[in-house]
Amino acid sequence: MESLERVYREEFGRVVASLTRRFGDLDVAEDAAGEALLVALERWPVDGVPANPGGWLTTTATRKAIDRLRRESHRDAKHQAAHMLHDDTPHEATGVVEDDRLRLIFTCCHPALAPEARVALTLRLLGGLTVPEIAAAFLVPETTMGQRITRAKRKIAAAHIPYRVPCAADLPARVDAVLAVLYLVFNEGYLSTSGDAPLREDLTAEAIRLARILRGLLPDATEVTGLLALMLLIDARRTARLAPGGELITLAEQDRSRWDRAAIDEGHALVRECLALGRPGRYQLLAAINAVHTDARDVRDTDWSQIAALYTQLAGIDPNPIVALNRAVAIAELDGPEVALALVDALPLDAYHAWHATRADLLRRLGRSEEARAAYDRALGLSDNAAEAAYLSRRRDQLGG
Amino acid sequence: MSQYFLAVNHDPADEARMAEMTPAQMQEVFAAVDAFNTEVKEQGAWVFAGGLQPIEMSTVVDNTGAQPVITDGPYAESKEYLGGFWVIEAPDLDGALVWAQKGSKACAGKVEVRPFQDEPEA
Numbered sequence: 172m173e174s175l176e177r178v179y180r181e182e183f184g185r186v187v188a189s190l191t192r193r194f195g196d197l198d199v200a201e202d203a204a205g206e207a208l209l210v211a212l213e214r215w216p217v218d219g220v221p222a223n224p225g226g227w228l229t230t231t232a233t234r235k236a237i238d239r240l241r242r243e244s245h246r247d248a249k250h251q252a253a254h255m256l257h258d259d260t261p262h263e264a265t266g267v268v269e270d271d272r273l274r275l276i277f278t279c280c281h282p283a284l285a286p287e288a289r290v291a292l293t294l295r296l297l298g299g300l301t302v303p304e305i306a307a308a309f310l311v312p313e314t315t316m317g318q319r320i321t322r323a324k325r326k327i328a329a330a331h332i333p334y335r336v337p338c339a340a341d342l343p344a345r346v347d348a349v350l351a352v353l354y355l356v357f358n359e360g361y362l363s364t365s366g367d368a369p370l371r372e373d374l375t376a377e378a379i380r381l382a383r384i385l386r387g388l389l390p391d392a393t394e395v396t397g398l399l400a401l402m403l404l405i406d407a408r409r410t411a412r413l414a415p416g417g418e419l420i421t422l423a424e425q426d427r428s429r430w431d432r433a434a435i436d437e438g439h440a441l442v443r444e445c446l447a448l449g450r451p452g453r454y455q456l457l458a459a460i461n462a463v464h465t466d467a468r469d470v471r472d473t474d475w476s477q478i479a480a481l482y483t484q485l486a487g488i489d490p491n492p493i494v495a496l497n498r499a500v501a502i503a504e505l506d507g508p509e510v511a512l513a514l515v516d517a518l519p520l521d522a523y524h525a526w527h528a529t530r531a532d533l534l535r536r537l538g539r540s541e542e543a544r545a546a547y548d549r550a551l552g553l554s555d556n557a558a559e560a561a562y563l564s565r566r567r568d569q570l571g572g
Numbered sequence: 573m574s575q576y577f578l579a580v581n582h583d584p585a586d587e588a589r590m591a592e593m594t595p596a597q598m599q600e601v602f603a604a605v606d607a608f609n610t611e612v613k614e615q616g617a618w619v620f621a622g623g624l625q626p627i628e629m630s631t632v633v634d635n636t637g638a639q640p641v642i643t644d645g646p647y648a649e650s651k652e653y654l655g656g657f658w659v660i661e662a663p664d665l666d667g668a669l670v671w672a673q674k675g676s677k678a679c680a681g682k683v684e685v686r687p688f689q690d691e692p693e694a
Contacts, residue, residue, distance in 0.1 A: 283685075337666065341666070
């Protein structure tokens with residue numbers, strides 16, 4: 172029953188968030204949400220999916236949680252809480268419930284948790300992915316991922332990590348932590364660091380879905396809008412990005428008619444909307460760069476001076492050599508590969524596969540085949556992505572002698 | 573309210589740095605820590621605090637066997653050891669982290685925040 176799974180994944184975060192506020196216990200909330208799914212699996216195929224599936228799941232999960240707390244009441248004092256909190260308030264689709272998910276995402280992405288735990292916890296509690304799914308996505312054994320999530324939940328309880336939206340003073344930094352988690356989830360889906368699947372649509376879709384929720388909850392946060400636009404504009408090129416044989420197709424060589432126009436239009440509208448507010452940030456500028464790329468129906472129409480200017484602006488707020496590397500790629504189109512190569516060679520990125528791949532491409536265009544071959548070899552040695560490796564080998568093997 | 577242990581840990585590099593401080597620089601740190609302590613008390617978050625003698629002054633007691641064994645020095649060679657601490661009360665970790673940030677600034681060192689175990693329920 173495909174629709175059940177979809178509804179469940181969409182509603183899971185809502186149910187967990189609502190129950191966490193009510194019972195003050197992530198484990199109780201998570202387990203009860205899982206039990207409610209089992210009931211739904213039994214009943215929905217017979218009775219049909221209820222009109223308000225989120226409300227149904229929350230009510231069912233709440234009953235399960237209260238049952239559990241009553242069963243445990245002889246062992247601890249939680250029964251007091253259960254008695255106090257027991258009521259049959261119907262599920263609300265807006266207002267408090269929306270706030271609950273916002274609380275939950277800030278708890279999951281709290282800086283006191285290890286970054287890898289933040290990602291895992293967000294996917295588990297807000298995204299409704301199972302522990303085996305998350306373990307598979309990040310290529311760690313299930314037991315490791317289970318322990319990581321359990322440990323994070325224990326720390327939240329033991330250290331009293333709060334379940335609320337941070338105060339105004341802390342909010343910008345804390346939103347940044349949430350965005351970093353979502354972008355990490357997206358990138359892991361878009362360019363898996365290893366494994367057989369070069370694209371993981373479940374992860375990219377999940378990151379976009381969570382960014383949409385966050386934007387709905389924080390409509391004035393321009394970087395949230397920027398990140399959503401960025402992910403949409405990258406994801407719009409997904410289907411054009413892999414050849415049938417699994418080889419990566421670079422932006423310049425993609426069949427642009429295969430891009431997802433609806434996603435591009437939405438991304439462009441979001442970029443215009445957030446940049447108009449005059450508070451440019453890292454994600455907004457990256458989104459703007461991708462907007463320029465997706466604006467060109469043919470790679471030859473690309474406005475490279477605009478792209479170079481945006482990278483210069485980005486380097487101003489985020490001075491890091493990877494930004495400089497990407498700027499050099501645009502400079503190659505404007506001022507030629509020789510100028511760009513000089514910029515690239517000055518960057519301290521010897522351990523980064525994309526630096527070697529960029530050098531290889533520039534050297535190839537300069538006709539310096541031997542050096543290009545060596546650079547492709549270095550890039551291949553550092554790349555963990557099968558599709559990218561296939562592309563790099565083909566390019567290397569096409570070099571003249 | 574929950575109680576948190578704010579630990580100021582020292583390692584050999586910190587020791588070397590502290591040994592090179594001038595009396596005026598040390599006075600500055602003392603004054604900043606005094607001001608921090610006053611703020612913690614005024615805000616009602618104070619439980620207890622103290623600075624510890626150097627690790628060489630410690631004595632280890634092991635009475636897990638048949639006879640108590642008393643030995644000089646730390647229990648185990650470790651790179652980091654506790655130099656001083658605060659015990660504070662805060663509504664949650666975010667509250668404790670605000671105090672830790674101020675305390676770190678005042679004592680010019682890193683502060684480790686550890687929650688106390690909850691008191692057993694009656």
